[in-house]
Amino acid sequence: MRSIRIQLMLWCGVAIALMLAVLGVSLYLTLQHSLESHFNASLAARATLLVDTLDWDPHRGFHVTSDFTPIPDGSVRGTPRYFQLWNLQGKSVLHPATLGQRNLKFLTPPGDAGRFASITLPDNLAGRELAIRFREGNSDDQEEGHHDDGSDHPGDGRNNRGADTAQSEHIGQDYILAVARPTDDLDNALSSIAWSLTVYCSLATLCSAALIAWLLNRGLRPVNTIAQQIAGVGAAHLKDRITAENIPRELIPIVDRLNKLLERVEAAVLREKALTADMAHELRTPLAGLRTGAELALTRLRTSEEYQRTLRQSLDISIQMQEMVENLLTLARLDAGAWAQAAENCRLDQMTEQQLKGCTARINSRAVTLDSSGISPAVVKVPPELVLLVLRNVLDNAVSYVNHGGTIRVVLKSESDAVILTVANTGSAISVQQSQQIFERFWRGDDSRTDQGRHSGLGLSIVQNVMRQIGGRVIVESAVGQWFTIVLLFPKHGGDGSHDNPGHERL
Amino acid sequence: MRVLVVEDFKTLRDSIAQALREQTYVVNEAGDGRLALWHLQSGHIDVVILDLMMPGVDGFQVLKAMERMKARPAVLVLTARDTVDDRVKGLDAGADDYLTKPFALEEMLARVRALTRRRYKVASSKLTIGTLAIDLNARRAFRAGVEIELSAREYAILEYLAMRQGEIVSRAEIWEHVHCDDAPPESNVVDVFVSLLRKKIDANSPDRLIHTRRGQGYMLGLGD
Incomplete structure (x- = not known):
């Protein structure tokens, strides 16, 4: 089972953690870049200063003339601890005592730019080294630069003669100066930044998670309320509707739909209740008639005529009840979709005429004119038993309710997509409004629900049920004192009986 | 009734x-x-x-x-x-x-x-008026412990009068509540049945229970 709450919490949490992580990492990288640039710049400044303070004489070779003078911003102070000077061939020309036996890394910088590298310092500290290339007497000293171009230089004159050759060799030579500094301060700063960022981001993530959980609880409260209300709706409280106040806009359609569903459920349950009550009435009343008649006959000795009358009444009631029970069983079977018979090609015209023959006696006894000239050949593919059920009920209805001396007209037409059977009788007692109720179970048009009539009020319910089951339709038209017409539309194709179960009204 | x-x-x-x-x-x-x-x-x-x-x-x-x-x-x-x-x-x-x-x-x-x-606001199924006792369930009447043989119609009239004991009951009311062979209400059929009933009830008894109120009707009860 998927919980919205847990999913939302999970995804919000992941999103926030991810966001904070990206923010933290980018902040760290920015700081790192800035600190390293600063470090590099200070290294470069040291190298430049060092170049200025380097001096050469033929006796001592390269040497540092003085300690650095403090610079106002205080960033560089004193002679760097680690530096080394090479000529281009990689021969170390100045190796300060601080390096001991070890050397800095010999790097060849590309062009005028310096080259940085991370190294391990002689005392095993992590450090960073900058190697720059400079030209003695040209790059670090203006006067020496002039001297390079001209031949007489006052400084040279002051120098020892024996060093002349060495000096001329030295001037204009390219050297590589490497300056190094331990990076432990930088590393410490960076790691403390990383640590702080991790802690703060984690804390922020936790706080957001708590906040999200609280907000979700708050936001989902209406859902819980609605769930409780739905749980409270039972068979006994079908009138209840979901009335959550302050429901969020997103839930309004759901609540509306649920209330509509409840309305339909209530209507269905009420319909079912009414049907049960009707059924109880329809079955118990004739039973009461049977019982009371028999008990009355037995209260004293009676004449044979009286006994005969009681028996006749009992027989009539039994026949009536038998028909009703048959019809109820038919409806129950139709409702359950338990009509297993397969569809066959049925000659509807022949079946109709056959059924009409069965009614001849009743038609004649009421002086009714039968007009069956409109029956033309038609074939439908339906289960024959179901068609017979429909024909029997529709024709029986017409014969029963036609006025004395009236007319029954039966028309059968085969159209392109449907076969249409129309059964009409004169003398209708059904008004236009009543024709909507006609398919309700136990409804009778003659206002004589249980009076001796042989009609259970189920026939047309069966007709409607069957027509739905075979994918057809039934339409009724009626006006008091005029024609009562039932139109049956049989589908020509696809009447496979697999339509939605008609007994269970869709909610 | x-x-x-x-x-x-x-x-x-x-x-x-x-x-x-x-x-x-x-x-x-x-x-x-x-x-x-x-x-x-x-x-x-x-x-x-x-x-x-x-x-x-x-x-x-x-x-x-x-x-x-x-x-x-x-x-x-x-x-x-x-x-x-x-x-x-x-x-x-x-x-x-x-x-x-x-x-x-x-x-x-x-x-x-x-x-x-x-x-008629009668609490018990046994009514007693003086020495007259009526069992409404068994539909029988007794005078001083002796059962009185009554026809169905006589019993019906007695029951109706007993239900309304002490009240004056008109002939028309008796006619409405007791089946009288479809005789018209203006006939004296009620008087005939009441006099028959009176003979059986009051015959062997010193005090009369069924009284005639001239021009009004009858009353079942003790004395005037």
């Missing part, structure tokens, strides 16, 4: 009516609510046996219409609906008693007897 049977199932209605007539009730029959209301207008109905589910005007509508009646008859509702809800609804609508179909004839008759007593 006059009973109105309102039931749309004719076979059942006929059986109930016949059973009541055989118990000397005067019976009116109605197949629907409209006819029932028409009968009720006469004002002489003691008990109504009422089916609730009828086409047209149903039992509930009849009960509602009866609420406005002055001398309202007792109502025994007869229905196929048997759930508690249905019973409550029926009783709330003004029914005095409730019987579910199908029912035992004996039970129905007993309930009609009980409702009749209630209609």
Whole structure:
């Protein structure tokens, strides 16, 4: 089972953690870049200063003339601890005592730019080294630069003669100066930044998670309320509707739909209740008639005529009840979709005429004119038993309710997509409004629900049920004192009986 | 006693009516609510046996219409609906008693007897007036412990007078509540039956119980 709450919490949490992580990492990288640039710049400044303070004489070779003078911003102070000077061939020309036996890394910088590298310092500290290339007497000293171009230089004159050759060799030579500094301060700063960022981001993530959980609880409260209300709706409280106040806009359609569903459920349950009550009435009343008649006959000795009358009444009631029970069983079977018979090609015209023959006696006894000239050949593919059920009920209805001396007209037409059977009788007692109720179970048009009539009020319910089951339709038209017409539309194709179960009204 | 049977199932209605007539009730029959209301207008109905589910005007509508009646008859509702809800609804609508179909004839008759007593505010099924005792259930009368042989009609008149003991009962009222062979009300058939009854009741007894009020009717009771 998927919980919205847990999913939302999970995804919000992941999103926030991810966001904070990206923010933290980018902040760290920015700081790192800035600190390293600063470090590099200070290294470069040291190298430049060092170049200025380097001096050469033929006796001592390269040497540092003085300690650095403090610079106002205080960033560089004193002679760097680690530096080394090479000529281009990689021969170390100045190796300060601080390096001991070890050397800095010999790097060849590309062009005028310096080259940085991370190294391990002689005392095993992590450090960073900058190697720059400079030209003695040209790059670090203006006067020496002039001297390079001209031949007489006052400084040279002051120098020892024996060093002349060495000096001329030295001037204009390219050297590589490497300056190094331990990076432990930088590393410490960076790691403390990383640590702080991790802690703060984690804390922020936790706080957001708590906040999200609280907000979700708050936001989902209406859902819980609605769930409780739905749980409270039972068979006994079908009138209840979901009335959550302050429901969020997103839930309004759901609540509306649920209330509509409840309305339909209530209507269905009420319909079912009414049907049960009707059924109880329809079955118990004739039973009461049977019982009371028999008990009355037995209260004293009676004449044979009286006994005969009681028996006749009992027989009539039994026949009536038998028909009703048959019809109820038919409806129950139709409702359950338990009509297993397969569809066959049925000659509807022949079946109709056959059924009409069965009614001849009743038609004649009421002086009714039968007009069956409109029956033309038609074939439908339906289960024959179901068609017979429909024909029997529709024709029986017409014969029963036609006025004395009236007319029954039966028309059968085969159209392109449907076969249409129309059964009409004169003398209708059904008004236009009543024709909507006609398919309700136990409804009778003659206002004589249980009076001796042989009609259970189920026939047309069966007709409607069957027509739905075979994918057809039934339409009724009626006006008091005029024609009562039932139109049956049989589908020509696809009447496979697999339509939605008609007994269970869709909610 | 006059009973109105309102039931749309004719076979059942006929059986109930016949059973009541055989118990000397005067019976009116109605197949629907409209006819029932028409009968009720006469004002002489003691008990109504009422089916609730009828086409047209149903039992509930009849009960509602009866609420406005002055001398309202007792109502025994007869229905196929048997759930508690249905019973409550029926009783709330003004029914005095409730019987579910199908029912035992004996039970129905007993309930009609009980409702009749209630209609005339008689608490016990045994009535005593002086030395006269009437067993309403067994439909027998005794004077000083000796049973009096009465015809069905004589008993009916005695029962009606006894139910209203101490009151002056007019001839017309007796005619309305006791079956009198379809004789017209202006005939002296009631006087004939009452004098026959008086002979049997008061014959061997010093104090008379049935008194004649000239121009008004009869009264059953002790002395004047």
